[in-house]
Amino acid sequence: MNVVPLIDATACSAHGDCEDIAPEIFRLDDIATVIGTGPDELMLAAAQACPSIAIRLVDRDSGRQVYP
Ligand code: SF4
Secondary structure, three states, X not given: OOEEEEEOOOOOXXXXXXXXXXXXOEEEOOOEEEOOOOOHXXXXXXXXXXXXXXXXXXXXXXXXXXXX
């Protein structure tokens, strides 16, 4: 599977956990933004670490939501 992270800008509380875990994928300014890509496992770890559940992962091919 190849997943794409989407950030809910209204849910992001800007604590930066995602950037701490995967700085090559997420960058925190006022809110987090997606700046790159990486292994699915790393995206999942970052999404699971988000205290606001603001990171949604979707399957690149099917568009199906895989997390949360
Ligand atoms: S971990 Fe979640 S709440 Fe924190 S900056 Fe990243 S997306 Fe925003």
